[in-house]
Amino acid sequence: MTSTTTEPRYRLWQNPGWGSAIVEAQLAAYGLPYDLVTAGDIYHDAAARAALMRVNPSAQVPTLELPSGEAMGESAAMTLYLAEVTGRDDLVPAPGDAPRPAFLRWLVFMVSSIYPAGHFADAAERLVPEAEVAGYRAKVVAERGQLWRMLAEEAARRGGPWVLGDRFTALDIYVAVMTRWQPGRAWFAAELPALVRIAEAVAARPELRAVFDRNAR
Ligand SMILES: N[C@@H](CCC(=O)N[C@@H](CS)C(=O)NCC(=O)O)C(=O)O
Structure with a gap:
């Protein structure tokens, strides 16, 4: 049976x-x-x-x-x-691990600063009068660029190859997904190439490759 x-x-x-x-x-x-x-x-x-x-x-x-x-x-x-x-603890440093505070800090930064800037740009039509959409969107996009720069500076300070230096974390997955969004990979390649290097290395990881292939758009 x-x-x-x-x-x-x-x-x-x-x-x-x-x-x-x-x-x-x-x-x-x-x-x-x-x-x-x-x-x-x-x-x-x-x-x-x-x-x-x-x-x-x-x-x-x-x-x-x-x-x-x-x-x-x-x-x-x-x-x-x-x-x-x-x-x-392979994607999220455990409580007590040295990289944990930085991980939490940049995770929150990612979702409370960078991600909403993209959302506010995408949802501009819902948020401001029609005549103001283009100007509002341009300002939000500029602000988002500055926020990405902050993250890239932190990664540079830590010396790579990942956002938190030699510790791969879920932050790198955020970078790999979100650098495919506006303002686009060409902008990141020109302005913040270290983030593109992280993104490409994440998408090439054997355990993640199928997910990134399926989510390419
Ligand atoms: N803070 C949320 C943000 C999620 C978010 O903004 N998602 C977008 C798509 S990637 C969305 O659903 N937008 C539709 C809406 O908010 O109306 C998270 O980190 O999950």
Whole structure:
């Protein structure tokens, strides 16, 4: 007699190349079982937005449904949670590890400073009157460039090859995904080439290559 068991799986609401790739890369790196749910154009398609909102009231990608059925928003929360639930420290330095404070600091910087600047630029039509969209977007984009510069300076100070020096972390995954976004790889290559070197090295890692290929856009 054969018995069938259903392995508890994660469900990641995603779109190729979006912030969900940051979380998908971590699920893959940890070897966790997951399924992908396509969120669709949540910026412009009211039905797609409503479907995601039923799971996560902020209607954002990434949204991660845990095997328990609980849904999480916020990539940084997922980053910390997945390290905790796996008991692993290969992407997130453990409490007491020397790189932990810097990791936490730059993780929060990534999601509270750089990421929202991209979001505010993308969602400009929702945030300011139509006549102000272009000017507002240009200012947000300039500000985002300065924030990226701060991160690149920190990485340079630490001497590479990763954001935190010789310690590979989930921060490098954020860089690999987010440097594919506006203002685009050509801008990063010209202005902050060290971040492109990090991004390319991340995407070439054997355990991550398939995720980055699938999320290329
Ligand atoms: N703080 C969130 C930001 C997520 C976010 O802004 N996601 C974008 C797509 S990459 C999104 O869902 N935008 C649609 C919206 O906010 O309406 C995180 O780190 O997960």
